[in-house]
Amino acid sequence: MLFRRFEALLDVFKASPELEPPQGVLPFYAHYLRQAWPLLIAVLVVGFFAALIEVALFSFLGRLIDMTQATPSSAFFSQYRGELLWMLLVAMILRPLVFGLHDLLANQAITPNLTNLVRWQNHRYVLKQSLSFFQNDFAGRIAQRIMQTGPALRDSALQVVDALWHVLVYAGSALYLFAEADLRLMLPLLLWILGYCLLLRHFVPLIKQRSATASAARSTLMGRVVDGYTNIMTLKLFAHTREEEGYARTAMQDLLDKVRLQTRTVTALDFSVTCLNGLLIASTGTLALWLWSQELISTGAIALAIGLVIRINNMAEWIMWVVNGIFENVGTVQDGMQTIVQPCHLLDRTGAQPLKVQRGAVHFDAIHFHYGKTSGVIDGLDLQVHPGEKIGLVGPSGAGKSTLVSLLLRLYDLQAGRILIDDQDIAAVTQESLRAQIGVVTQDTSLLHRSIRDNLRYGKPDASEAELHAAVHKARANSFIAQLDDNQGGRGFDAKVGERGVKLSGGQRQRIAIARVLLKDAPILVLDEATSALDSEVEAAIQESLDSLMQGKTVIAIAHRLSTIARMDRLVVIDQGRIVESGTHGQLIAHGGLYARLWQHQTGGFVGVE
Template sequence: METPVFGLFEKAVDPYPEAPPPIPPRGFFAFLWAGTAGLRPFIFGMTLLTATIGAFEALLFAMLGKVVDWLAAVEPAQLWASEGSKLMLLAAIVVGSIALVAVQTMIKHQTLAGNFPMRLRWNFHRLMLGQSMGFYQDEFAGRVAAKVMQTALAVRDTCLIMTDIMVFVTIYFVTLVVVVGSFDTWMLVPMLGWLLCYVTALRFFVPRLSRVSRAQADARSLMTGRITDAYTNIATVKLFSHAGREAGYARSAMQEFIQTVHAQMRLVSGIEVVNHTLSMGLILSTAGTALWLWTQGEVGVGAVAAATAMALRLNGMSHWVMWELASLFEHVGTVQDGINTLARPHLVVDRPQAPALKVSRGEIRFEGVSFAYGAKGPQARQVIDGLSLVIRPGEKIGVVGRSGAGKSTIVNLLLRFYDVERGRILIDGQDIAAVAQDSLRAHIGMVTQDTSLLHRSVRDNILYGRPEASDEDMIAAARRAEAHDFIQTLSDPHGRCGYDAHVGERGVKLSGGQRQRIAIARVMLKDAPILLLDEATSALDSEVEAAIQASLYRLMEGKTVVAIAHRLSTIAAMDRLIVLDKGRIVEEGDHRSLLAQGGLYARLWAHQSGGFLGEEADESGEGTANVEPESSFAESTHRTLPSPTVADKPVTSV
C-alpha cells in the first residue's frame, strides 16, 4: 500500500549519502553514536513520542479507575448528566492518542526501520572496499559480508530497543507508580518489591546473556565464512573429492555455534521461569493489598480495578521486556563482534587533499624500495630489498626470477596495494604515495594469471575497463582480444545470450582461456598508458596464444610495459629483462646478453628449453646449449615489438 504520507516519511532519510564515511570509533557506545549520524533528529523525535505514549497508556488505568468510581457513585440515569463532559474529554484524549501513535510508528517503521540499516550497510560496504589487499588476505570474504549485513541490523535494533522500547517501559512504569501512589502509599509496596526482584533477576541473567551473545555472533560469522569459502572454491572441492571434508570443516563451526545457542537457551528458560514466578507474585500481592485497603475503607472500587489491571498489564509486559533485553544483548554482542572488523583502520590511505596522478610520458622509478609482508622489524624477511630501477617511457621490460623472488610484489607496490617501508616509487616524477589511489590505478591496466570475473554479464565485465565506452568500442576490444566469436555463442539459464549472458561467480561458466580473453578485452578497452602483464597468456592454448600475441603487441604500443612470466619465451623479446633474486636485481639486459652471461637467467632458460622444470643447472651454466628452439622464437618475436622511445642503453642502479 503506497500513499503520499508513507512516501513522505520514507524519503525523509537518504540511505545512500555521498560523503565518504569515516572510520568508526572502536568503543561500543561511540560506535553506536557514529552509526546514528544523519538520523539523530528522527531518533530523538521517536523517543519523545514514545515517552508520551508510555505515559498516556499508564494514565489510561487512572482513567479506568475514575470511570469505575463514577459508575459506583452515580445512578445510571444520571451518569451523562453529571459526568458527561468528563467522559467526552476522556474520549477526546483517547482519540487524540491515535495521531501520536501514527506519527511515532511512521518515524519508526517508514523512516528508520529500512533506511537505518541500509545507510549503515552502504557506509560499511564502502569502508570495506577501501581496505587494503592485506586485510582481505587475512579474512574470509563471506565473514566480512556477514559482518556488514548483521552488524547493520544489530546497530539499528540496539538503538531502537534502547530509545523506543526501554524508554516506553521506563516512562510507563514511573507513571504507574505515580498513579498507584495517588490511590494509597501502601499499594506501592507490591510493585516496588516486584521491581527489586525483577532488577535482581536482570542483573543475574543479562551479563551472562551478553557474554554468550558475543560468543554466538563470532561463531555465527565463522560458520558463515567457512560455508561461503567452500562455495567460492567449489571447483577445488570437487577436484579433490573433498565435499565430505568440507562438510566436516563446516560442521565443526556449526557445532561451536550450536553450543552457544544451547547456552543461550538455558538462560532464556531460566528467565521465563523466574519472570513468571515474579509476575504471579505481583498480581496476587497487588490484588490482595488493594482488596485489604478497600475493606478498610482506604480506597474505592476504582482503585482496586485499576491496580489489578496494572498488575495484569505488567505481567504481560515483563515477559516482553525480558525477551527484548535478551534480544538487546544478542545485538550488543553482534555489534561488539562487528566492531573488530568494521572499525579497523585502513592501512593504505590517501593523504588529505591528495591530487590526481597525471601521466604524460609513463616513466616509472623505484628508488631504494624495501618491503616485507606481515611482521616488521629486524627479524622480518625483506621481499624487496633496496630496489632501484628506472623504466623509461614506452619501454617494455620483463621481470624474471624464481618463485618468491619478489616479482609479483613489485607489481603490488606499483599499484599501491601496499605501502613501501623505505624508499619511494615515482611515475613521471610523482610519488605514488602522494596521489589519489583511484587516479593511480586508473592509469594502469593489468592482466593477471588468475583471472576473476564478476558474476555479471560479459558486457558488464568488459565495460568494467571503461564504463562510459560505447558498445562499438566494447565489441572492437573483444575482437582485438580474439573473444568476440566465442562470446556470440554464450547463453545462460535465463535465456540471455552473447554479451548479455552472465558468466557465473568468478567466471566459472567459462574456460580459463575464455576468461583470460575477456580480461584482456577489458584492459584493451581501458587503454591505460601503463600496462602490467602477470602471466597474461598462461591460460591460453598455443593456437589461441599465437592468435592473440599480435593483439597484445598492438596493446603494448606507446605504453610502458612491465611483464612477469614464468614461461620465459613469452617475455624474451622485451626491450630489457630484469632478473630478481631475493628482492634484488642480480642481472639485467636483453635476452641474448643474459644468455651469454651464463648466470641465473641462462639457467632458468635451460630448464624450460632442454631440461626438466625442477632441474637445477650447475653454476657454470651447463645446459645452456639447449636453447636454440626457443631462442629462434625469441628472435622472431623480437622483430614484432615496437622499439623504446629513447636510447637502448638500460638505465638502472642497484
C-alpha cells in the same frame, strides 16, 4: 505519498566523511545514531505520549467503575457526558494517531534507512582496506558482519527508545496512582522494581557476553560455508564432500553450543521474572482487597490496581524480551566491530593529488619490502624503466616479480625507498588515480559475477557498444561471447559469467581480461603471465593484438614462459628480491648466467628434448 514523505526523512547515501568508525560500543553507536538523532528524538517523544495514553485508559477504567457505583443509571450519561466523550476521543482518535505516527517514524523513516545507512558507510570503509585485510579473513564472514551490524544496531537503538518511556511512564504513573489511592499500595510495586533491577543486574551481562560469543560463532560458520561454496570445484575434484561436511559441522556444533548457553540464560531470566510478576499480582491484589475491606479505598481503585499490575506484568515480560533483543543485538554489533573497526593501512596522504602521466617513466628507487617478515622479499632493488620501454621481469618462483607489480600498484606500502612515476612518488598521489593509469592483466584472472558487458566496462565505464565490440575482436573473444547464455535468459554480452567467472574457461577469462585492458588504454601496462591460460594457437592469434596494445606504452611483463617475453626491449632477471642480470635476450644468453640456465631448462633437458 505519506509513506514516501517519511521514507525521505533520512538520506541513506548522504555525503559523509570517510572516517574509521570509533572504538568502543557506545562511541560506535553514537557515530551512527547521531546521523538520525532528530528521528530518534521524535520516536522518544511520541513514545512518551503513547505510554501516557495507555496509562490514562487504565486510570479511566477505575474511574468508570466508581462513576457507575456512585450514580443512578438514569442520570449516568447526562452527568458524565463530557468526560465520556473525552475518553472516546482519546481511545478512537488520539490513540490511533499517536501510535500511527510512532509506526511511521519507526517503520518508514528509521528501520529501512538507518539499517542501510550503517551498511553503506561500513561497506565504503571496508572497501578501502588493504589487500591483506581481505586475504586474512573469510569473504563470507566479512560480508555477513557488514550485513548484520546495521539491523542489529538499529533494532537495539529502537528497542531502548521504545522501552525507556514504557518503563518510566508505567512505573512512575502506577506509583502516583497507587499513592493517590493509598500510600500502602505502593509497597508491592516498589519491592517488585527492586527485585526486577537485581535480576537485570545479574542476567544482562551474561546475556551480552553469550550473545557476542554466539554471534562470533555464527560468523565463523558463515565464513566456512561460503568458503566451501566458493571453492566447490576444488571440493568436487578432491572428493572432499565428507571432509567439508565435517569442517562445517564443527563450526555448526560450536554455534549450537553457544546458542544453547545463550538461550539457557534467557529462559532462566524469563522464569525468574514470571515468578516475580506472580508475587506482584498476588501481593497487590491481596493488599487492595484488604484496604477495600477496611473501607480505605474504592472498588474502582481495586480495578485500577489489579488492571495496572497485570499490564505492568505483561510489560515486564515484554521488557525482558526487549532486553534480550537489545543485548543480543549489542553482541552482534560487537562481533561486527571486530571486522569493521580496523585501521586502514593504505590511506591517501593528506592533500594527495591525482597522478599525471605524460611520459610513463617508472623508477623503483632502492625499495625494501618484506610482507612483515624478518627477511626482505625485496631488498634494496633499484630499477629504472624509461618512457615507452618494454621490459620483461624474469626469475624463479618466489623471486619477487609479482610483488614488484603489487608495489607499483600500491597494494602494499614500502618499508623503505620510493617508487616514482614521471618523478611523482606514488605514495603521495591518490590510489584511484594511480591505478587508473596502469592497465593490468594478471595470471589469475577473476571476473565479477555480472554480465560480459559489465565486466568489460570495468575498463571503461562509458564505453560505447562499438568500442566493446572492437575490444573483444582485438582480443579474439568475439567468437565465444556470441555463444554464451545463462540460466536467467542473458545471451552474448548480457550473459552472466558466474562467481569469479567460473562459467568460462581459463583462456576465455583471460581474453575478457585482455579486452578490458584494451578498453582502459592506460599509459602503463603490466602483463603478469597475461597469456598463461591460453593455448599456443590462441596465444599466437592474440599476440598481434598485444603488440598493438603495447605500442606507445611503458610495459612491464612477467612470464615464466620465456619465449613470450624474449622480444622485449630489455629483460631484468630477479632472484631473492635483487636484480642479478639485465640486458636483451641475446646478451643474457651469451652471458651464460641465471637467465641462460632458465632458457635451457625450457628449451632443452627440462622438457626432455635431446
